[in-house]
Amino acid sequence: MVPQDYGFFIDPQRCIGCRSCVGACAECGTHRGRSMIHLDEMDRFDSPQTVPTVCMHCEDPICAQVCPSDAIKRSEDGVVHAAQKPRCIGCQNCELSCPFGVPIVFSGLEQMLKCDLCYDRTSEGHKPMCATVCPSQALLFVRKDEVANLRHNKPLRDFLIGSVRVKTKNAIMVPDPDTPLHLDAALLIDGGL
């Protein structure tokens, strides 16, 4: 059981693109070399912005809705689990339908694996592996009532993706609209060269 007073907060603003999360996720004794985290460069030409994607643990997970073999379960504590064998048939419906692009059907395994919030760690009072190692704490696992003290930006758990409204257990930290953003060195130097 993942403690209910704790939350997972994803802050892309802090992300430094180091992929510690990706590497550490694969090290888990149950993952055995497979990482469940995606880390994307948005557009390196324009910006050094990188974005980590872990499962958002939807309240009504679309991956589970579209699973033809009912292999994807959400436990009472709100954690959406990897597809269960032998039910999972590797059809990739979940991969194609997830609004955040999280599930991966691993070839050879023919099974969808995804972030389960490090159930083995969090149920024993540890933080998920990625949120433990993240050097910039772009991935943060803390008591929900601490976040307002720790961070200046606000958590968002309610998304409109296309026409679908998605509510999630994990939160994305939304930057202040007046946050400065420096993307082009030529604009910061005298006369722009």
Added chain:
Amino acid sequence: MSTLPLSQDQLRAQFGPHLNLAPPGGWLADPTPDKVVETHCCFCGQQCGIKLKVKDNKVIGFDPWEEFPFNQGKLCPKGVKRYLQGNHPDRLTKAMKRTENGFEPMDWNEAMDRTVAEIQRIQGQHGKDAFAVLSGVSLTNEKSYLAGKFARLGLQTKNLDYNGRLCMVSAGAGNKKAFGVDRAANSWADIEHAKVIWVAGSNVAECSPITTDYIWRARDKGALLIVVDPRITPLARTADLVLPLKPGTDSALTNGILHLLNKWNLIDWEFVKAHTHGFEEALEAVKDCTPQWTSQMTGLPVEAIEKAARIWGEAETSFLLHARGIEHQSKGVDNVLGCINMVLATGRIGRPGCGYATITGQGNGQGGREHGHKCDQLPGNRDISNPEHRKYICSVWGCTDEELPGVGQSAQEIMNAIHSGEIKGLLLLCFNPLVSLPDSQFTREALNKLEFFVCLDFFLSESAQHADLVLPSALHEEDEGTTTSAEGRVIKINKAVDCPGDARPDWQIMVELAKRLGRGKYFDHFTSPEAIFNELRVASKGGTADYAGITYEKIVKNMGVFWPCPTEDHPGTPRLFEGGQFFHPDGKAKFIPTPWRPPMEVVDDDYPIWLTSGRVVFHYLSGTQTRRIGFLVEQCPHPYLEIHPRLAEKYGLQEGDAVEITSRRGIMVLPAKVVKTIRPDTVFIPYHWAGALSANRLTARHLDPVSKIPEFKVSAVRLKKTTRDQFSPELAELQRMAYEARSGQSQMPEQVF
């Protein structure tokens, strides 16, 4: 003669770099450890706490060490995958000699005999100083201390220096001049409480990733962040003010800021009068450094310079951090002093939330530069030319003043002296100069001239490939000892596994060589790292870097002890300079003027583009370890040329195009990485690779006159678009390795290109 015994390709096939992709036994092996060892990362100066999982005398993985206060479990990708350097196919386990057929294993005794015979031959024919030692600060404090003593009393040569010469020496020299001591003024805990953070020449996110969270914690409390760097680094992207100055103009900026602080009367006069000397001279030196002048020098807008001075001047509390960007210059020490002048003028040091630090780069960059590892230094950060200091160390070592050599040559100067034939023999450990020294063609020529070259290493580094004899040494996790982190925190490295084969810790090799050289009386008592540490404690006593009160037990109990710690009941000193007390005899700090001077090489019609170099988060220094770890190679397999689209357009370059880069030293071809985050008059190359892919083919051997640090960060180059068939075979091989890391398949299908 130390030319390569086989072709580069043949050596690579035998000694790598090959990739370690998975833990011992593969990913499906039982991951339950026999034991878990609390220790630290082997890489950078952050020295993050980490737990290594051990099974059957092999490191099989890691666990975060959340109780260790500095990083609280956080790790960068190098830390996460560091365990894969163990159980590695490239690992050296036998002594080896060069033969016509390449390197062949040899008996350990024979290797020792030959090494001693060659040392004695060279020293007998050419004098003691004709044999040099080049060492490094990935070594523990114990090994660093021993390297100093071994060179001076074992080999009796003055020519010992270390790869910290390529790292922290400008900061060290500047700090000693201004404060009388060389250490971060604060523990990192003060960063969080600062209202303004000034980061100069440090790509924090990639080179000291854990510090990123400290800075963000301050920002989340409202702190303003100013970043000075020719590139918009990941940390700078959202900073409150970014100052992408022209490479090599850092002291112009700090002079300009001091000018404005004075003009706007944002000086803490009370502090300056009570606790410093030399402010008038410092002001005199900046009287003409108007914002207009500063703008002209740095290429920054006047408004940005004024805004920076205003934010800095009006701050209640602040923390200034700098790193190699300002230090790797022929005026590295001046750049450091310019930053310190800004700190002293505002009196914001030695109080909670008020601090200053260089972000030490190498694993034991701090401790390894304190205890006699440098050509001009004795333990406790003592001066080898100071008669009182010499007298004390002679009393600890039980030698006479005549036996103790004087000041030797610095790292680059030693390589120059090898090239000129003055130095004939070399013992190299923990250093890969062929990748990390500037002007790598020159370094290669120099290594080829050595009459005898013995190298201690755990992998056959590119430099070791030139050796006559290679002795297998220990990995970080195969020995115990202490290191001192960037904060000045002395921490305990614990042994997790035994050395494989004939490999053994460097300290045992040095002690054995000293015995065989007939100098055993100075080394026989070193039967363990702790025995060396206990002598280090005595040798450092009374020096500025005083470890006398630090014991292994105390380090473990307190999760590190900050020096100075003069007595066993002393708690250590996380924050220096409290109450405005500095380490000069009169207790005051010194302002030192830094009149402007240009870099040694400037752009001109023939070489019109600035080149700067640096690190990426996935690799460490010369890459000897990280270029062998699959996950890290997958993320960043090879170097590239970062170039702004405006400059790229001028040369008709698009992403991935081949570009030929030429300096007065050399030439190389790399793929272009077109990004807006770099000044359009500057290009950047990461430096972790060797041979045709070494950024240091292009850099110059220009040194700072005080610190003797090479000017890695400023060179002039010209660019030319070329065709992709000009890429070196090494680049194709690294692309193949990245494919292997990604797919587990060693053969890359054609269509991937």
